[in-house]
Amino acid sequence: MSHSNRERGILRYRWWTRLNHWTVAISFVLLVLSGLALFHPFFWSLTGLFGGPIMTRAWHPFIGVFMTLFFVLLAIPLFKDSLIKRYDIQWLKQINDVLSNRDERLPPVGKNNAGQKLVYWIMLGCVPILLVTGIIIWRPYFAEGMPIWLLRFSVMVHAYTAFLAIITLVIHIYSGIWVKGSIRAMVQGRVSKAWAKHHHSLWYDEVMKERKQQPAAKDDSSARPQ
Template sequence: MKPEIQRYNANERTNHWIVAILFFMAGLSGLALFHPALFPLSSLFGGGTWTRILHPFMGVAMFLFFAFLVIRFWRHNKIGREDAQWLKQINDVLNNREEKLPPIDKYNPGQKILFWVLLACMLILLVSGVVIWRQYFAHLFPIPVIRLGALAHAVAAFVLVLSIIVHIYAGIWIKGSVTAMMTGWVSRAWAKKHHSLWYEKVTREKK
């Protein structure tokens, strides 16, 4: 028997996992191209030539699928004044004292900030990636711009990787979050405990 509240539908979950797979593929291929010590990772993609060919296409695909998630979820991730109090009580968050925190909607302020950081990184990676994509676009830009693009690409990738690590850790830390993205469903108790405002809206709509 499924829990009573659906948090994500099949399309949203599929989209999320496609982005996750593309992130790891683009990340590993990017690391292979970043430093000679990591070049052996290119064997996962058929060697250096294929890694150079596939990496930018995987990056573009990741951005496009992520864009669908942005279109679907940006309204839930708008940061409002009510989020300030939650952030002020970050010690309660880190010590898992949820009973002291203000009511939360579908996403808490930490998740919202992460959402916008991910979007910013994705945009920087896309623009800088086009600038340094030698096969098609690099000849359109002067060398200083290409160098700046390579630096921006590396920094954005570094921040993105750190953000995803935080995302994964938070998903494991809050029990039920990973299950929600796997099955799409959560229990009433989980929803009421972690996202009480969202729980009230969903139950009100059902009635």
């Protein structure tokens, strides 16, 4: 059992991380669609997806709370591998090499590269801000007791933060499609050894070292998946 799993490559994301990720992804897209419909008449037709304008308005904040809960579950196991290291700064300085596919010039990176870490930190910043400002302006439950200046301020911050989160999401999806094998990693959980070595060689070395130290370890206990 352990042997056959190992031959299938390296486990990158455990099933609950994948489930949390896709739950967040789907709810986030629903939030963007319903949020845009409420934001500007240009997107008004999107209210049709949610059963009309009243339902769109009613659903949006509940989906937001739901998404936040799953985002927290997603963010906890990813925390350690998202801390910025020295080689991440170097990687960012060489962003031109990243965008031109000159991978061989890049410094070796760990489980996540600096771009992925930035996605993590930006979303970790945006989600609580969206939650707090969203609750403040949530009628009929909370908004009634709030001073008008706070409501105005919160609506504005909510919109700007959503804008940043949407841009980040677009870049995130684009990178996921661009780096072949990433989507499979988040769907099936596994990557090939060649993929790990090419894109995240420090992580690959670490996994291989641990495997050598525990040759009889069952399944993926030595692969340090999230």
